[in-house]
Amino acid sequence: MQDDRERLAADRARWEKTTLAKSLERLPERRSEFTTISGVQTQRLYEPGADEVAAYQREIGFPGEYPFTRGVHPTMYRGRLWTMRLFAGFGAAEETNERFKYLLSHGESGLSVAFDMPTLYGLDTDDPQALGEFGKCGVAVSSLADMEILFDGIRLDEVTTSMTINGPAAIIWAMYLVTAEKQGIPFGELGGTLQNDILKEYTAQKEFLFPPEPALKLVIDTIEFGSRHLPKWNTVSISGYHIREAGSTAAQELAFTLADGIAYVQASLDCGLALDDFAPRLSFFFNAHSDFFEEIAKYRAARRLWAKIMRERFGAKDPSSWMLRFHTQTAGCSLTAQQPENNVVRVALQALAAVLGGTQSLHTNSMDEALALPSASAVRVALRTQQIIANESGVTNTVDPLGGSYFVEALTDELERQAREYIERIDRLGGMVAAIGVNYPQQEIAEASFRYQQEVESGERIVVGVNGFTTDEPVQVPLLRMDPEGERRQLARLAEVRRRRDRAQAERCLRALSKAAAAGENVMPYLLDAVRAYCTLGEMTQALREVYGSYMEVPVL
Amino acid sequence: MVERGKIRVLLAKPGLDGHDRGVKVLARALRDAGMEVIYTGLRQTPEMVVESALQEDADVIGLSILSGAHMDLVPRVMELVRQKQLTDIVVLVGGIIPDEDMRALQEMGVAATFGPGSSTADIANFIRARLAGQPA
Numbered sequence: 001m002q003d004d005r006e007r008l009a010a011d012r013a014r015w016e017k018t019t020l021a022k023s024l025e026r027l028p029e030r031r032s033e034f035t036t037i038s039g040v041q042t043q044r045l046y047e048p049g050a051d052e053v054a055a056y057q058r059e060i061g062f063p064g065e066y067p068f069t070r071g072v073h074p075t076m077y078r079g080r081l082w083t084m085r086l087f088a089g090f091g092a093a094e095e096t097n098e099r100f101k102y103l104l105s106h107g108e109s110g111l112s113v114a115f116d117m118p119t120l121y122g123l124d125t126d127d128p129q130a131l132g133e134f135g136k137c138g139v140a141v142s143s144l145a146d147m148e149i150l151f152d153g154i155r156l157d158e159v160t161t162s163m164t165i166n167g168p169a170a171i172i173w174a175m176y177l178v179t180a181e182k183q184g185i186p187f188g189e190l191g192g193t194l195q196n197d198i199l200k201e202y203t204a205q206k207e208f209l210f211p212p213e214p215a216l217k218l219v220i221d222t223i224e225f226g227s228r229h230l231p232k233w234n235t236v237s238i239s240g241y242h243i244r245e246a247g248s249t250a251a252q253e254l255a256f257t258l259a260d261g262i263a264y265v266q267a268s269l270d271c272g273l274a275l276d277d278f279a280p281r282l283s284f285f286f287n288a289h290s291d292f293f294e295e296i297a298k299y300r301a302a303r304r305l306w307a308k309i310m311r312e313r314f315g316a317k318d319p320s321s322w323m324l325r326f327h328t329q330t331a332g333c334s335l336t337a338q339q340p341e342n343n344v345v346r347v348a349l350q351a352l353a354a355v356l357g358g359t360q361s362l363h364t365n366s367m368d369e370a371l372a373l374p375s376a377s378a379v380r381v382a383l384r385t386q387q388i389i390a391n392e393s394g395v396t397n398t399v400d401p402l403g404g405s406y407f408v409e410a411l412t413d414e415l416e417r418q419a420r421e422y423i424e425r426i427d428r429l430g431g432m433v434a435a436i437g438v439n440y441p442q443q444e445i446a447e448a449s450f451r452y453q454q455e456v457e458s459g460e461r462i463v464v465g466v467n468g469f470t471t472d473e474p475v476q477v478p479l480l481r482m483d484p485e486g487e488r489r490q491l492a493r494l495a496e497v498r499r500r501r502d503r504a505q506a507e508r509c510l511r512a513l514s515k516a517a518a519a520g521e522n523v524m525p526y527l528l529d530a531v532r533a534y535c536t537l538g539e540m541t542q543a544l545r546e547v548y549g550s551y552m553e554v555p556v557l
Numbered sequence: 558m559v560e561r562g563k564i565r566v567l568l569a570k571p572g573l574d575g576h577d578r579g580v581k582v583l584a585r586a587l588r589d590a591g592m593e594v595i596y597t598g599l600r601q602t603p604e605m606v607v608e609s610a611l612q613e614d615a616d617v618i619g620l621s622i623l624s625g626a627h628m629d630l631v632p633r634v635m636e637l638v639r640q641k642q643l644t645d646i647v648v649l650v651g652g653i654i655p656d657e658d659m660r661a662l663q664e665m666g667v668a669a670t671f672g673p674g675s676s677t678a679d680i681a682n683f684i685r686a687r688l689a690g691q692p693a
Contacts (some may be wrong), residue, residue, distance in 0.1 A: 070596035117624050131603075132629025133573050206575030206599055247578045259594070333578070337653075370673045372655055446581055453582045466674040468662050474602040479655060555577070555598040557584050 006051050012047065037291035037461070038249030039451075040414055046406030059304065060409070065401045067307040069300050069412065071358040072323045072399035077396035081109075083361035084386045085162060087329065089114030089138035090373050092486035096139040100154060102376060106383055108555050110361060110379070112162040113150070114138030115172070120207045122168035122541030125490050126319040134487045136373070143497045143536045146490070147175040148182065148554035156180040160191040162327065167209035171540045174527035178280035178463040179271045193234040193283055193327070194454075196222055199260040199432055203441040204551065206241040209541065214548035218523065219264065220271050225524040234283040236264055237327065243441075244287035245333045247449020251415055253287060255422030256432075256441050258306060262423070263432040265314055275314055286359075288350035289331040294351070295400055297411035299326070299357030305416050328354035329363040330534075335370040339465035340477050343367040348385050352531050355389055356402055363387055370478040393403075436440035494536070501534040509533045510543045517547040562593075563690060567615035569597040569606045574624035578649060583619065586677030592684070603633035609619065611641055617684055622652040627662070635665045647687050651675065 034042040049055050061067060064074030073079060075447055088111075089096045100111055115138040118130035124142040125134055134140055141147055151161075156179065165172045173194050180190055198215040201208040208215065219236060226235035240257035248256065261282065268278055286302065287294055306324035310316040330350040335343045344367050351364050362384040366374030374382070390396060402408045422444075429435040436442070457459040462468040509530035516526045523544070530540050566587055568580050568606050577599060584596045597606065610618050618638075622630060631650055638646060650662055651671040659670045668687060671680055 040591035117626075121573055123573075129573065131572070132626030133624060193572050206577060245578070247582075283573075335673075370653065372653065383690075446585075450585050452581050453586070453677065457678060463674070467676075475656075552600075553598065555581070555596055557581055557588075557596060 008047065020077075027540060029230040029526075036250070036290060036411075037452075038105050038251060038294060040251070040294065040411070040418075043410075045368055046410050047130055048406060049409075050464060056404075059413070060403060066311065066322055068323055070301040070403050072303065072325055072360070074399075076358060076388075076399040077355070078399070081390050081396065082355065082359055082386075083110040083160070084108050084383060085110040085112045085160075085239050085327070085361045085363055085388075086379060086383055087114050087363045088379070089116070091135035091139065092490045093139055093141065093146045093384065094489070095135075095483065095486055097150055097154075098399070099225055099376070099379075100150075103157070103379070103383065104154075106380060107387060110162065111154070111159045115163075115165055116140045119172070119537065120165065122171070122209050122537055124536050124538035125487070126494055127538055134490065135482060139261065140490050141175065141537065142490070142494050143534055144175050144178055144531050145186040145493055145534065146499050147172075147179045150178055150369065151176075151183075155185075156183055156186045157189045160193070162193040162195070164195045166195055166198050166201050166205070166217070167207055168541055169194050169198075170218050170524060171527055171531075171537055173222060174524065174531045175449075177263050178528060178531045187229045188231060189231055191232040193237050194222065195237045195239060195285070197236055197239045197260060199263055199266060199436065200239050200242055200256070202436045202551075203246075203256060203354045203445065204246040206553070208551050208553075210545065210548040211551045212436060215551075216263070216267050216433065216515075217520070218544070218548075220268055220521045221275070221409070221524055223264070223278050223281075224271070224273055226281055227273065231281075233281065234325075235278070235281050237283050237285045238264065240331050241285050241287045243445065244289060244331065246422060246445050246453060247333075248445045250289065250291070251295050251418035252422065252441075252444055252448060254298050254302055254305070254415060254431050255419035257286070257311065258302065258479065259423050259426045259432045259435070261306065262309065262313075265310075266431065269314075273314050273321070276318040276321050277318055279310060279314075280318060280323070283285065283360075284324055284326035286326055286328050286354075287331050288328045288354040288357075288362075290346060290350060292349060292353050293402075293408055293411055294415070295353040296357045297408055297415050299328075299359065299520075300400075300408070300412045301415040301419065302326070303358070304412070305419055325360045325364070328357075328359040330365045332365055333370060335351040335365060335367075336463065337370040337475070339471065340367050340371060340475060342465055343370070344385070347382060348389070351385055352389055352393070352395070355395055356400075358400060368477045368479065371475070371477060373482075375478055375480045377478070436453060439554075439556045446556055470481045480481060497534050497536065506530070506533045506535050506539075509535055511539060513543045514546055517544055519523065564616045564617065564684060565591045565595070565613060566592050566619060566684065567595045567597065567606070567610045567613055568619040568621065569600045569609070570621050571601050571602045571603055571606055572624055572626045573600060573631045574622055574626070575599060575622040577621070579623075580619070580621035581620075583677055583680065584645055586686075587681055590678075590681040592681070595673070603630055604646075606634055607641060607643070609636040610638075610643060610646060615646060616688055617647045617649065619649045619651060622650065622673060625653065627652065627654055628658055631662055631667065632665055635667070638666075647684065649680070650682075651680075679687040
């Protein structure tokens with residue numbers, strides 16, 4: 001062993017002095033320093049580590065086994081492809097229901113609901129604060145009546161559904177559950193994912209309603225309810241996606257996401273839940289940004305680090321509790337409004353990174369998303385991109401094809417190291433809720449995004465079509481325009497719901513909900529009753545707000 | 558021309574949209590370019606924005622909207638700007654704004670719109686030129 005190591009070092013020194021030196025003299029390198037998009041230094045060359053076999057056994061191992069660096073399944077995509085799940089939603093429930101059926105008919109394998117801004121804030125469509133926001137960033141769901149139309153003709157025991165909703169996640173989930181109930185499907189047969197990751201709202205996505213402590217309690221209620229009644233449901237999708245979109249580096253995305261995960265686990269334990277009852281249903285959601293190898297390394301490091309955290313820090317016994325399963329979305333912030341066709345190529349590379357990193361499900365962005373909501377034809381190209389990777393590229397034929405690449409392994413180690421440092425820092429601050437309170441993650445993200453913008457503006461980083469290889473040709477992409485009838489239909493339906501329901505019953509349910517929240521009971525059963533009585537999203541949010549209070553941030557520049 | 562101090566820019570996020578990466582980067586960049594920047598934070602109504610502009614004696618209002626609600630929120634801001642007789646104020650809109658909406662906003666009196674990929678240096682230059690009375 002020792003001899004091998006010495007021989008390799010000597011050989012490397014010889015190569016540097018002869019072959020390399022001669023080459024550099026003739027043709028110096030393009031820059032003095034190469035880094036990933038997040039600023040991680042990239043060496044010229046990577047080579048075998050000193051104790052390669054021992055390190056393999058300790059840090060990499062076999063897929064489906066601790067520490068899961070090579071994947072959570074022993075056969076990965078040889079057994080089953082990832083779920084192709086496109087985030088979709090706009091206008092009223094009818095239009096989105098049609099888009100869902102369109103996607104399913106083109107081979108999509110799971111649904112993912114985008115809600116509009118008022119819904120994300122727990123507001124009904126007729127709330128004055130909803131001015132201009134109806135149906136723009138997703139579908140409006142103000143009551144059970146909308147949810148029933150959204151899934152009309154779609155059997156909820158035949159698809160899995162992911163719902164991107166956070167502040168009012170428990171309420172929207174209750175609406176989904178009652179919709180299934182009305183289809184005659186028991187809760188236990190439902191599979192899907194609730195994003196329900198409130199902590200990253202305070203640091204990145206900013207769709208918060210209540211202060212962090214009661215908001216966290218609401219998340220714990222859903223975790224508890226899910227672990228009792230919905231064994232196939234992912235109760236929280238702990239999300240780095242939005243942290244990255246807000247401008248973080250890859251290591252920050254990884255670290256802040258896992259630190260949020262630690263906070264959910266700790267809070268659940270503090271409420272008396274048993275670790276191995278709920279931990280297997282925690283899932284994750286990462287960004288697929290443009291730096292190909294850094295992203296692959298990030299996913300591998302995430303699996304390994306979470307496995308170690310769950311086993312060593314929390315003492316989980318069930319191997320399913322150690323597994324980090326994740327959804328990926330390609331980076332919206334990397335799309336350019338200039339030469340939008342180029343985005344097809346960006347998305348393909350990012351999607352490939354997600355697949356080589358072992359994702360469980362994937363959303364690919366559409367080429368026109370820096371301009372407007374995606375049109376149906378642009379969405380189809382995005383879905384086809386996944387189908388080409390799955391069916392034509394051959395990358396699915398072996399598990400973790402880049403495992404053992406000197407570079408990828410070194411970068412995996414480096415990202416794990418950087419993420420660990422951030423997590424230790426957050427631990428010293430008293431955990432993620434305390435760190436948010438002193439704006440620590442917010443500041444780190446703002447710094448990183450400003451640095452990146454400066455690099456682009458100085459020309460140090462080239463974004464094709466934006467600060468290099470530009471053209472003056474006008475952009476020609478067919479854009480989706482919304483049917484103005486949708487909002488009228490939605491408002492009429494909402495008025496009808498309020499008129500037709502048993503008013504006394506609705507009021508009783510809302511009072512019971514406030515009372516349960518004030519008493520610190522699990523609010524899920526009360527939400528289900530309120531949904532059945534056709535209480536609206538805005539009314540249920542208000543009933544909780546009376547107890548929990550509101551939250552507004554002090555902006556950090 | 559009356560000698561005056563730093564250019565005062567009020568940056569705001571009207572509506573419910575929480576995408577604040579761009580506006581925060583711009584706030585820092587304009588500050589570094591020597592301007593006085595007041596950032597209102599999230600979830601401002603048009604009334605709150607115009608009131609802040611008045612209170613802060615702003616030369617420029619920058620509205621950042623990525624949710625698609627610009628055709629409802631911006632006209633309301635422009636109406637209030639007229640009502641309060643803040644006609645000298647330069648209103649800029651940044652975000653995801655389709656071309657035909659850009660033209661409509663400019664007809665309402667918006668000085669310029671800046672879409673994805675805009676450079677902060679270009680925005681700073683535009684503001685300086687516009688306030689100096691030059692065609693930007």
